[in-house]
Amino acid sequence: MTGIDLLDRHLLSVLIGLPTAGAAALLFFPRDGRKAIRNAAFLVTLAEFLLSLLVVARFESGTAAMQLAESAPWLPQYGIGYLVGVDGISLWLLMLTTFIMPITILSAWSAVERHVKEFMVFMLILETAMVGVFVAIDLFLFYVFWELVLIPMYFLIGVWGGERRIYAAIKFFLYTFVGSVLMLVAILVLYFHHYAVAGFYTTDLLKLYELAIPAKLQFWLFAAFFLAFAFKVPMFPFHTWLPDAHVEAPTAGSVILAAVLLKMGTYGFLRFSMALFPAAAADFTPLIATLAVIGIVYGALVSMVQKDIKKLVAYSSVSHLGFVMLGLFAGNLQGIEGGILQMINHGVSTGALFLIVGIVYERRHTRLISEFGGLSKVVPVFAFCFMVVTLSSIGLPGTNGFVGEFLILLGAFRTHMGLTVVAASGVILAAVYMLWMFQRVMFGKVTNEENLRLRDMNGREIAYMLPLLVLVFWIGVYPQPFLRRMDATVHAFVARVEAGKRAALAEAPPGRTMFTRTFDARK
Amino acid sequence: MEAVFFILFGAVAVGASIMVVTRRHPLSSALYLLMALFSVAALFVLRQAHFLAAIQLILYAGAVIVLFIFVIMLINVPEERLPSERMTAMRVLGVAAAGILILESALLARRFAMPQPPVAEVGTVEAVGIALFTDYLLAFEITSVLLLAAVIGAISLAKKKI
Amino acid sequence: MVEPSAYLLLSAILFCIGVVGVVMRRNVLIILMSVELMLNGVNVAFVAAGSYLGDVAGGIFAFMVMTVAAAEAAVGLALLIALYRLKETIDVTELRILKW
């Protein structure tokens, strides 16, 4: 009984700690016992997922407060604490993380033959870091997890990647690191500003939310946070690390990268940039929405002309993440809920697409579209899965992609009508590039002899694809369970951002643009 | 009186030092080094540092220079295989920088006016000995450890196979 | 009566001659000797300062420097022998394995 209680009270800490504990245990496994290592890693991630289901069970959808919160002093003299909790924004991202991990472990079953133990250890550490990012509500703790994510990912790309893995790994690392360093500076500024205003040091996010920050300072802080998150998302024009990282990363790495790591950027915008600096967010909105829309169209166009399937999917991520950003910066309930849902959708659909690419790659060791053709006939189960995932990525009604994209566009239409019209054309382009690719890979006659001997998906592959397909249809047909749990939080969020915006407008006369306001204030 | 000896030995020390760094064969350098060290020992005597002057002679002349000469003889690099010395930009710059450093030091040295000496006997064997075995005992002991390490290090490096 | 600054200047000159030796010469043996010169230059300053200030610490430091110099000469020459065996040269520019 007490054990259950203890678990309940420290559920999030257990979720953070479990994978690392698993990783530590893996260190004692004999190096040659690959099978045992794989099984153990899978069991750990599966246990993590099952435990995380408890979070959903315990989650109260009626409140905007942080739930399952835990706090413990960490560096009390600096006001830094170990504070974790979930709300409607982070809940599904947390779930997505724990959900996708067992799947990626399964996908790496036979794809990773070298250094299996190290691979699994890195994967598990990565999971700890990702879970930590989504549940941390202390700025310092968040930053620690944020940076911790980089390390295992760097190695996953750099060690188990493709031919240009070193280039890709370093590019990935430096790109995101440049951003996070700026963020660190902004965090410190915020930290000292809080001291100057409130008289004590803290990195507790909820306390920082209550801080009134002058618009001028908000501008610079937002700009610093913006770069950190924009690199991670990645927003156009900061996206070029993504295709390289995706193409070179092993399948499992790509899946995690697409499903979770990119979401850290969008989540950061929501949790930090917009919530802490509402006035600056309002100022930046036109810029960000424009970049998002450029990203949507640009990503789609560039996807269209790719010759490598994986690169195509990577660029399509740029396009999809543009949708997410547009939704978040629509600033209304529909847009933000759509944005959050689309984060999940993108995790599911694009994750699945990378798994699909991984399946062919494992068999043919090539990802060039021109190498394929007519696969439908040879590998029917694969064709079916591929089709469903493709349609979900296109955003066909009845699949998850539609619900997210629809809500985003619906919300954004209210606030940025012209941009939304352009963004909606991304829906057309998505059909063009995905179907064209699908056609070239799956339809036509089998022109390459090697493709005739292709094996269809085996039981393990079907086993990890199936949950994704179920989710595709579940969110597509009945998204209510997902949306309802966001409602209260997003409502409160929109209200807070609006209030912050109004306060800032009261401070500076309306009608000023972002730059005039900021730079005038300096005189 | 001190001034005469200072100029004499100082000039010998500088001259010998210049010869050390300019001789082609290391053996000549070693002998000039010996001369420079003698001069420095004499300067020590001028400053009443008798103990150090003695040590200077015993340690350098008796041990270090002998060691140098021993090594020179041991490896016995033939004349033609001695490294050829060319003037390079870096060397010219090095000399120039050294010149500047001397100049700077000279200017700096003039600015540090030292108090007139309370003539206390600080360089005698007795004074140094008492200091070494009281205030600086730990440092002194550590010196012995350093020497031990040097001995072991030298042996293990110079031995053909360990 | 000799000004203290004269000793300091002499010390600087000896030191700088040693530096020039280190910078200019390629013969490892001579470089090692130049290092000895530099140390001696420093010692002059120590001894002079100690005696002018009436502080025994100057002498003690000079003593320590000598010890280090002896150790350095021993280890340095041992290294030289080892290197000579390996590379058959005492040209310092050819001993570049310090940077791989």
Place this chain on the structure above:
Amino acid sequence: MVSGILDGLWLVPALPLLGVVLNGILALFVERPLLLPAAGPPSAAAGHGHGASYRTLVAFIAPGVVGAAFVVALLCVLSLAAAPPEGRIFVQVLFPWIQAGAFTAPVAFQLDPLSSVMALVVTGVGFLIHVYSVGYMSHERAFARYFVYLNLFMFAMLILVLADNYLLMFVGWEGVGLCSYLLIGFWYEKQSAADAGKKAFVVNRVGDFGFLLAMFLIFWTFGSVSYTEVFAKAPLLSGDGTLTTGLATAITLLMFLGAAGKSAQIPLYVWLPDAMEGPTPVSALIHAATMVTAGVYMIARSSALFLLAPDTMMVVAVIGAATAIFSATIGICQTDIKRVLAYSTVSQLGYMFLACGVGAFTAGIFHLTTHAFFKALLFLGSGSVIHALSGEQDMRKMGGLKKRVPVTFLTMFAATLAIAGIPGFSGFFSKDEILWKSFSSSMGSPVLWVVAAAAAGITAFYMFRLVFLTFFGTSRMDPEVEKHVHESPWTMTLPLSILAVLSVIGGFLGIPAVLGGAFGVPNLFEGWLEPVFRRAAPAAAHAAEEAAHHSAALEIGLMALSVGIALFGIGLAYFLYRARTEKPDEIARKWPTVYGVVFHKYYIDEFYEWAVVRRVVRGADWLWQMFDARFIDGIVDGAADIVRSAGDRIRRLQGGIVGGYAFSLLAGAVLLVGYILYRSIVQ
């Protein structure tokens, strides 16, 4: 409010979905393994060997569920009809689908006279085509897969017509687009088929883009996407100035873009002719009878909004008329039997849009219904011909089939008479209604009538050209093909016969008042649909009343004139393709330019290819190669290169040469001492 049997409304779309699931299981687990290359060399035996039993099962399930859906729909409609005209609307809410703040869209079905007509047409014609498919596709190896798609299509189409809000309609809208994609590309090993499928989907998406934006405007204007609420609020909001004419025009134009994409109107019609790459029953079901009429349905459904935007109505009417005559002229020169029918479909859809554009929604829906009968029949008949000729589709290699396939000939001939507008056949009533309304309605004009009547004449001409080339004259078939000519099995001829009967008598459902009134026969169709359009838009009723001001004599006169034009078209066809068969070639030789342009479909496809497709692809390639790889990555890599080369220079200081290190030591000492000196001087 009616209920009882109506509570089973959800079964109508659910039954085909059940078929999808069942057939899907059979397709994946029974049929797929048989089709794998590893399972041995491909042979027709796969269809009749040990896999035969599952095929029988599929052949029962697929048409069975659709038939059952038809029965349920019929029962529902009958029970709806029992209610008084004003109460003929039934909404069944199943579960909330998307809810976010004020936005809410449930999965809910609405049965009213309009959707019941559509549901009956879709399930009825759909059922017949399913039965036909069993025969037509009997040699197909992926038998179950075909029926999975077909059932899925029925499901999506029924969602489309039964939805009670725009969002759910959009689900069906995209769903049918998907099935169209799957079915056009059914023989995906054929490059042209896969291309055509993709083209259809993408062009449809262009339309969907319009629909989607229209939906956003509707939501932010009306605060809802449910039909009932939107139509109820439309007059109110337009009264208080919230819904300006400009806004209404924007909404409806965007919707029309959607409709034009789905219903293949100018400028988005290009996908439909290519869609003939799909199996013929698919062309009949999707690309003639049901899916392509979704645009018409959508406009009729939104009549309340369209009537608030006169400019849009004019655009719809003009585009409809233009499409009608434009594609009719292309139909003249086509040699592929299915392509002739495809352009004919585009042309007939133009009529329906013309009807909607002049406010005659009832006429549009009526034509939709009769067109579903006779055009499905024409396609199925052509399918039967193709089946008989072992896959030959070129009319120049047919001829004299009248005796060889009598049932097919008779039924197709009936359909031809119907489409040509011969009095007494269904097409006559519906087409003439449209012609009359386009002339007489307050939104119509004589110009529209002239264009439409001319198109009717051309239609009669090319349809009879088709019949003469195919069934009359001497055989031009390959001898090898000729040996195997046979009449189709009953599964195919039975649906043909039923559809033929409907094509002949279907028109009597909606006899124009001017003809029927004399005999006391009411216009059943109009009476049935009237509540929908009156409730939605009193203005429509107003327009209809205005039409009544014109004299009956004028109406009869115009009717006779249009019949005359049609007969002239038939006569010309007889002259050119029966009496003087050498003439057509002569004409083609005489005016090669004109003939060439028409034969190549006015080079519209080539124009799109040149103006849109190639530009976009090249532009995208440029973006990738130049902007992404050179510019952005140039900056990124350039920054890295600067750091690297700087590092490379600095690295040389640490070249491992002791002198170098000593020198930097010396330099450091110089600087340090210099600094100390400087400080001591400054102080």
